Amino acid sequence: MTPADITINDVARAAGVSKGLVSLALNGKPGVALDTRERILAAARELGFTPNPSARGLTTRRAYALGLILRRAARTIEVDPFFAAFIAGVETVLSERGQVLVLTVVPDHEAEARAYERLAADKRVDGFLLTDLLADDHRIALVQRFGSQAVSLGEPVGGSPFPVITRDYDAGIDELVAHLLGLGHRRIAHVSGDERMLHGLRRRERFEQAMRAAGLNPVIVPTDFSPEQGAEATKTLLDSAEPPTAIVYGNDPMAIAGMGVAHERGLRLPHDLSITGLDGSQIGTYIYPTLTTLDNDPAGWGIAAATALLRLVEHGEPADVALPPARLVVRASTAPPSRH
Amino acid sequence: MTPADITINDVARAAGVSKGLVSLALNGKPGVALDTRERILAAARELGFTPNPSARGLTTRRAYALGLILRRAARTIEVDPFFAAFIAGVETVLSERGQVLVLTVVPDHEAEARAYERLAADKRVDGFLLTDLLADDHRIALVQRFGSQAVSLGEPVGGSPFPVITRDYDAGIDELVAHLLGLGHRRIAHVSGDERMLHGLRRRERFEQAMRAAGLNPVIVPTDFSPEQGAEATKTLLDSAEPPTAIVYGNDPMAIAGMGVAHERGLRLPHDLSITGLDGSQIGTYIYPTLTTLDNDPAGWGIAAATALLRLVEHGEPADVALPPARLVVRASTAPPSRH
DNA sequence: TTGAAAGCGTTACCAC
DNA sequence: GTGGTAACGCTTTCAA
Numbered sequence: 001m002t003p004a005d006i007t008i009n010d011v012a013r014a015a016g017v018s019k020g021l022v023s024l025a026l027n028g029k030p031g032v033a034l035d036t037r038e039r040i041l042a043a044a045r046e047l048g049f050t051p052n053p054s055a056r057g058l059t060t061r062r063a064y065a066l067g068l069i070l071r072r073a074a075r076t077i078e079v080d081p082f083f084a085a086f087i088a089g090v091e092t093v094l095s096e097r098g099q100v101l102v103l104t105v106v107p108d109h110e111a112e113a114r115a116y117e118r119l120a121a122d123k124r125v126d127g128f129l130l131t132d133l134l135a136d137d138h139r140i141a142l143v144q145r146f147g148s149q150a151v152s153l154g155e156p157v158g159g160s161p162f163p164v165i166t167r168d169y170d171a172g173i174d175e176l177v178a179h180l181l182g183l184g185h186r187r188i189a190h191v192s193g194d195e196r197m198l199h200g201l202r203r204r205e206r207f208e209q210a211m212r213a214a215g216l217n218p219v220i221v222p223t224d225f226s227p228e229q230g231a232e233a234t235k236t237l238l239d240s241a242e243p244p245t246a247i248v249y250g251n252d253p254m255a256i257a258g259m260g261v262a263h264e265r266g267l268r269l270p271h272d273l274s275i276t277g278l279d280g281s282q283i284g285t286y287i288y289p290t291l292t293t294l295d296n297d298p299a300g301w302g303i304a305a306a307t308a309l310l311r312l313v314e315h316g317e318p319a320d321v322a323l324p325p326a327r328l329v330v331r332a333s334t335a336p337p338s339r340h
Numbered sequence: 341m342t343p344a345d346i347t348i349n350d351v352a353r354a355a356g357v358s359k360g361l362v363s364l365a366l367n368g369k370p371g372v373a374l375d376t377r378e379r380i381l382a383a384a385r386e387l388g389f390t391p392n393p394s395a396r397g398l399t400t401r402r403a404y405a406l407g408l409i410l411r412r413a414a415r416t417i418e419v420d421p422f423f424a425a426f427i428a429g430v431e432t433v434l435s436e437r438g439q440v441l442v443l444t445v446v447p448d449h450e451a452e453a454r455a456y457e458r459l460a461a462d463k464r465v466d467g468f469l470l471t472d473l474l475a476d477d478h479r480i481a482l483v484q485r486f487g488s489q490a491v492s493l494g495e496p497v498g499g500s501p502f503p504v505i506t507r508d509y510d511a512g513i514d515e516l517v518a519h520l521l522g523l524g525h526r527r528i529a530h531v532s533g534d535e536r537m538l539h540g541l542r543r544r545e546r547f548e549q550a551m552r553a554a555g556l557n558p559v560i561v562p563t564d565f566s567p568e569q570g571a572e573a574t575k576t577l578l579d580s581a582e583p584p585t586a587i588v589y590g591n592d593p594m595a596i597a598g599m600g601v602a603h604e605r606g607l608r609l610p611h612d613l614s615i616t617g618l619d620g621s622q623i624g625t626y627i628y629p630t631l632t633t634l635d636n637d638p639a640g641w642g643i644a645a646a647t648a649l650l651r652l653v654e655h656g657e658p659a660d661v662a663l664p665p666a667r668l669v670v671r672a673s674t675a676p677p678s679r680h
Numbered sequence: 681t682t683g684a685a686a687g688c689g690t691t692a693c694c695a696c
Numbered sequence: 697g698t699g700g701t702a703a704c705g706c707t708t709t710c711a712a
Contacts (some may be wrong), residue, residue: 002487004461007705018683023707032684052395054403055705058688063394064420065442074428074639083424088414088445095444095455100464102405103443104435105428121344123391124440147342227626236397257626258594263603264628283593286567288603299414347689358699363691373697395689398704
């Protein structure tokens, strides 16, 4: 007889009370005499009883689960260092509250919409974690239409009825550009990520602004965040009439691919070309040269997002949270330019 | 009124039948007149009805969900390129059958055991996908004790009552070693992964065997699969009295970290040192030099594992599956040695 | 403070 | 072939 087989009735019988009382006691609700409550709790512990969430959800209309739907082209499926740590952060919050994460990976927008609908219609989850937010993200409306809840990583331009988790990247970008300018760079390019994505766009804009403020002309090559396009963009830049002496990549995987291209052409890094990533990643510490980047603490995002969403779901209290600003991590991939 | 709010009663009313009949019709069971069945199906489609899995599971004792529990030290959380694609493969199978993946990430063995117990006791999942199999994996017994089901990626030494998914790596290792020998390497080292893990151990043993068969002395440095230890191992090897001219790493992230160390010491790759990964990864195509490795098709693992587990859960039919052997992918990180 | 009973949305069993 | 009803495990309401 595994713990899975013991029900509220067994506890009630063991404690010599009705199952209604057991429910009250276990959920910490008032109206149970102190000694009965203790007797019930003892019996439950003894038997190793844990309430069946499905049965529970049937009356409480909760799933005791949160949903994360990742849209990823099969081609770029593996590269994002953000998610593993993000999910780990989410988990630390969920596990201590007996909740669970339902993860779905879909290849395109169509499958994505179906996935939201299915999880919501089947009452599989109480709310969604919205990552990789697009500038004008249709998922906000989707979730509302399906009568579910959500929290978004980043602030949708159209506003959102749901809590919004943000982290200031502007200061970090400024710092990063200042760092490169301080080293003597003047021709600095930005291989931006998918500009339909909010953080991709935002970073690009701030980069341009920072460059203009320094009286310089920002060069931008947009990509889809994949290392493949990161490599392509690098070739384009290095082939141009006035190649940059420093390149800021939209994420670390693209920066690594960019390094590959530079090495291949016999450039010595960082002297012939300074390179930075964005968002930080573990592997960036172990490549050569070690990668200058902006730290992003994915686990922190996960903790904040799960906490905010649970709070909304359980108490109807939407509360935005602003995470500490991204910090510049200077490593060995940036140095004064050797040519001008 | 979202699809989530319409129940089997609404369908029954719309079709003018009892809900019992609706259940039979929707589940394709016999005992429903053809025209009534069609009327019911039409009504269900019209209303956008999807059965509530929680309510369903209450009587069928199924969760319509599979569980994946990842044990990962916070430190090595992000690096494994295997999982994203593996999960995507799992999803392709689950989504078309209305099932869902519950993902949990835990930091250590203790939390891991608790996670299995919780998911099983709460009837959150119908079975588990067992990855990163240890040589003598306690999870097999855990799952049995909790009365749940599982499928394992790799064959436990003690045998298993559950289906086993395997892929022949031996031939690939042989091929890889032969490739290096053919290039003229004689001092070949292996930076192995965690040898408590079945695939880590197995690869190491086969490597040794292949080297001995060629009359050579295999050098092994074991690690935990993290790029950090991969870098450390590389330093150890390069500092030794007779440094290797080629290193086979247990996975691609370690190989990349190893390249970092080599670059840092001014070695020209691949001429001064040949490097290979194992398991394949996308980023390996974009680093410099591009990484020779063994292809592992993580999505294929995911599809096979989910299919086998669902089959076991639904029909009680355990069926092992042997995936096609790993293929050697020769890229630019291996070349004849420049010194002897 | 407690027990009994209704109800959540489904499946399964029995009559008819 | 079909409808009614019990049962799944829980929460919640209502009486006592």
